[in-house]
Amino acid sequence: MALLEIKNLHVSVGNREILKGISLTLDGGEVHAIMGPNGTGKSTLSNVIAGRDGYDVTQGEVLLDGRDVFAMEADERARAGIFLAFQYPVEIPGVSTSSFLKTALNAKRRAEGKPEIDAMEFLKLVKSRTKALGMADDMIKRALNVGFSGGEKKRAEVLQMSLLEPRVAILDETDSGLDIDALKVVSDGVNALRRADRAFLVITHYQRLLDYIVPDHVHVLVNGRIAASGGKELALELEAEGYAKYQGAAA
Amino acid sequence: MAVTRETAATVKEIEQYKYGFVTDIESDKAPKGLSEDIIRFISAKKNEPDWMLEGRLKAYRHWLTQADEEPAWAKLHYPKIDYQDAYYYAAPKQAKLASLDEVDPKLLETYKKLGIPLLEQQMLAGVAVDAVFDSVSVATTYKKKLEEMGVIFMPISEAVHKHPELVKKYLGSVVPYTDNFFATLNAAVFTDGSFVYIPKGLRCPMELSTYFRINEKNTGQFERTLIIADEGSYVSYLEGCTAPQRDENQLHAAVVELVALDDAEIKYSTVQNWYPGDAQGKGGIYNFVTKRAACRGRNSKVMWTQVETGSAITWKYPSCILQGDNSTGEFYSVAITNNRQQADTGTKMIHLGRNTKSKIISKGISAGHADNTYRGLVRIGAKADNARNYTQCDSLLIGSTCGAHTVPYIETKNPTAHTEHEATTSKISEDQLFYCMQRGMTQEEAVSLIVNGFCKEVLQTLPMEFAVEAQKLVGISLEGSVG
Numbered sequence: 001m002a003l004l005e006i007k008n009l010h011v012s013v014g015n016r017e018i019l020k021g022i023s024l025t026l027d028g029g030e031v032h033a034i035m036g037p038n039g040t041g042k043s044t045l046s047n048v049i050a051g052r053d054g055y056d057v058t059q060g061e062v063l064l065d066g067r068d069v070f071a072m073e074a075d076e077r078a079r080a081g082i083f084l085a086f087q088y089p090v091e092i093p094g095v096s097t098s099s100f101l102k103t104a105l106n107a108k109r110r111a112e113g114k115p116e117i118d119a120m121e122f123l124k125l126v127k128s129r130t131k132a133l134g135m136a137d138d139m140i141k142r143a144l145n146v147g148f149s150g151g152e153k154k155r156a157e158v159l160q161m162s163l164l165e166p167r168v169a170i171l172d173e174t175d176s177g178l179d180i181d182a183l184k185v186v187s188d189g190v191n192a193l194r195r196a197d198r199a200f201l202v203i204t205h206y207q208r209l210l211d212y213i214v215p216d217h218v219h220v221l222v223n224g225r226i227a228a229s230g231g232k233e234l235a236l237e238l239e240a241e242g243y244a245k246y247q248g249a250a251a
Numbered sequence: 252m253a254v255t256r257e258t259a260a261t262v263k264e265i266e267q268y269k270y271g272f273v274t275d276i277e278s279d280k281a282p283k284g285l286s287e288d289i290i291r292f293i294s295a296k297k298n299e300p301d302w303m304l305e306g307r308l309k310a311y312r313h314w315l316t317q318a319d320e321e322p323a324w325a326k327l328h329y330p331k332i333d334y335q336d337a338y339y340y341a342a343p344k345q346a347k348l349a350s351l352d353e354v355d356p357k358l359l360e361t362y363k364k365l366g367i368p369l370l371e372q373q374m375l376a377g378v379a380v381d382a383v384f385d386s387v388s389v390a391t392t393y394k395k396k397l398e399e400m401g402v403i404f405m406p407i408s409e410a411v412h413k414h415p416e417l418v419k420k421y422l423g424s425v426v427p428y429t430d431n432f433f434a435t436l437n438a439a440v441f442t443d444g445s446f447v448y449i450p451k452g453l454r455c456p457m458e459l460s461t462y463f464r465i466n467e468k469n470t471g472q473f474e475r476t477l478i479i480a481d482e483g484s485y486v487s488y489l490e491g492c493t494a495p496q497r498d499e500n501q502l503h504a505a506v507v508e509l510v511a512l513d514d515a516e517i518k519y520s521t522v523q524n525w526y527p528g529d530a531q532g533k534g535g536i537y538n539f540v541t542k543r544a545a546c547r548g549r550n551s552k553v554m555w556t557q558v559e560t561g562s563a564i565t566w567k568y569p570s571c572i573l574q575g576d577n578s579t580g581e582f583y584s585v586a587i588t589n590n591r592q593q594a595d596t597g598t599k600m601i602h603l604g605r606n607t608k609s610k611i612i613s614k615g616i617s618a619g620h621a622d623n624t625y626r627g628l629v630r631i632g633a634k635a636d637n638a639r640n641y642t643q644c645d646s647l648l649i650g651s652t653c654g655a656h657t658v659p660y661i662e663t664k665n666p667t668a669h670t671e672h673e674a675t676t677s678k679i680s681e682d683q684l685f686y687c688m689q690r691g692m693t694q695e696e697a698v699s700l701i702v703n704g705f706c707k708e709v710l711q712t713l714p715m716e717f718a719v720e721a722q723k724l725v726g727i728s729l730e731g732s733v734g
Contacts, residue, residue, distance in 0.1 A: 075691055075692055075693050086689075089686070090680075090683050093705065094703070094705055094708070095703070100700065103696060103700055104690035107696060111691070
């Protein structure tokens with residue numbers, strides 16, 4: 001069974017149809033990249049899968065391990081293994097990164113019928129992960145995302161991903177706001193999480209990120225439709241030639 | 252009327268009791284209404300000396316002249332209270348239950364969420380506890396130790412007999428019986444409360460808590476607490492319980508007086524979680540409380556922390572009179588109102604001495620159809636050279652049908668005064684909620700986490716064990732606040 005299946009997905013916001021029939025299949029161990037110009041529905045796709053309010057699914061379905069994703073609330077989807085690395089991670093004043101992580105981790109453990117994690121065990125776990133991501137130890141004491149630099153925010157997203165061990169990780173424009181060094185660190189973090197039973201959906205505007213997180217499949221999303229699919233070389237082609245020819249074709 | 256409906260139910264049987272209640276001091280009930288006879292009855296029940304009775308009667312006679320002076324300036328709406336339709340003495344308030352099976356399961360569920368141990372649950376719910384109750388003996392052991400150090404910690408009704416000189420000297424010295432309508436009423440009819448005296452130079456080594464006295468007498472709806480910290484002493488006092496005190500009496504008018512002498516420090520923490528009424532605003536406690544501290548000595552310090560999550564109506568302004576030079580007053584408050592709850596709460600910092608400092612941190616959270624008002628006064632007297640105040644009032648709104656109001660008063664009569672006031676109002680954003688839920692938290696967990704973050708500055712001033720339970724309480728009191 002495919003890990004994540006998107007079948008003929010149509011999504012509207014208000015009266016405007018944004019996604020006009022998307023179909024994608026992600027198997028375990030795969031990295032799929034979705035590329036496309038601005039305003040073409042990339043973020044809509046990630047938000048709809050993760051369960052943000054404000055989108056109408058008019059047709060189609062999304063299945064996670066064969067389960068109907070749209071029958072679940074956002075938090076249930078998360079506990080079932082869908083993780084969204086946000087383009088703009090939200091600040092939560094007064095809530096330390098470590099207590100946020102612990103609350104999230106325990107929510108997942110509870111869903112799995114496991115007891116809450118012991119405080120010492122948790123600290124050990126987080127420390128090992130922050131170290132791997134080259135993060136300063138004191139970062140987990142700071143309020144989540146408050147006053148974080150762009151790089152710190154994205155690292156914190158990857159840290160959460162590594163603790164929550166999702167089945168499907170969606171990276172929404174993770175490269176935005178990152179300098180080349182931060183991009184490398186974040187990409188290394190993501191690559192370290194690649195596993196045979198996990199899939200990644202990497203949404204990006206630029207080819208740059210895909211130099212570091214090398215995809216198995218690349219899809220071009222234009223005007224709410226997948227205009228072309230191919231291997232990693234498709235990304236390079238897009239970088240050289242732009243989206244113009246697909247935009248023309250889709251119109 | 253709503254205020255007394257539940258009380259009425261608990262003491263219904265006394266309706267049949269028609270004669271001679273004044274002489275029958277064996278009876279634990281007084282009939283409805285307020286009169287000199289009732290006050291004499293209460294005083295007799297407590298076996299009080301004449302000077303106490305005189306004090307009560309003086310307050311009562313003053314209260315009669317005040318009958319139309321019930322404060323109306325707060326942003327609170329409730330039907331007029333008929334004080335003759337209330338019971339002023341009914342102890343024990345509740346029949347002892349044989350086991351937890353007889354307790355409202357909803358209440359037990361809340362206890363469970365708060366992680367309160369079973370034995371404690373039994374005590375709180377008013378279940379008769381077996382002789383083998385560890386905490387009782389533990390409490391007794393503590394008491395003995397405290398006594399050896401010279402700490403006096405007992406019900407105020409007992410202190411009246413054992414330490415009349417202290418009670419005479421300090422009772423009513425911070426909140427005089429003429430102070431306000433509710434304080435006057437309390438001075439006339441208070442039934443019990445705590446009395447604490449910390450001797451010179453002693454740093455009280457443990458938190459004093461009403462918890463220790465739970466197994467003793469029921470304190471009734473009009474509590475009176477008096478804490479005196481003698482020169483150079485320190486005490487931390489925890490009021491109430493982290494557990495919901497489902498007081499069946501609906502009108503609650505307490506008075507708390509704190510006195511800090513030279514170099515003394517008092518830390519007073521409250522977690523108030525009385526029954527807030529149901530989602531439609533039916534029932535719940537009317538909480539009219541006067542709390543005031545006198546920083547009488549040089550370098551004295553009083554710190555109030557309150558976490559107010561319960562009660563249908565909260566009218567409460569724990570204050571500091573900074574008389575001693577270099578004295579400090581601090582007020583940290585979290586007030587949460589949900590559904591139809593109303594809170595009008597804040598503080599008064601009255602600077603009289605030189606170099607006095609005060610700090611006010613107030614966090615108001617409003618959800619449902621609730622109204623939450625911060626009302627505070629900072630007054631700098633003419634002789635209070637170099638007084639300083641810092642005030643920060645933050646309001647958080649959940650949903651679009653609740654209200655948050657900030658009413659600060661600043662009066663300075665001294666040109667060297669420095670006062671600062673900062674205020675913010677914000678809402679829990681959809682983005683924050685979605686972000687937390689995308690990490691697997693339920694909506695209620697997310698709200699609790701975000702609100703706890705908002706209140707952190709205040710919650711971290713609570714003693715450790717208390718803080719943990721207060722955090723849970725924050726979440727519980729906002730359950731169902733996000734649609």
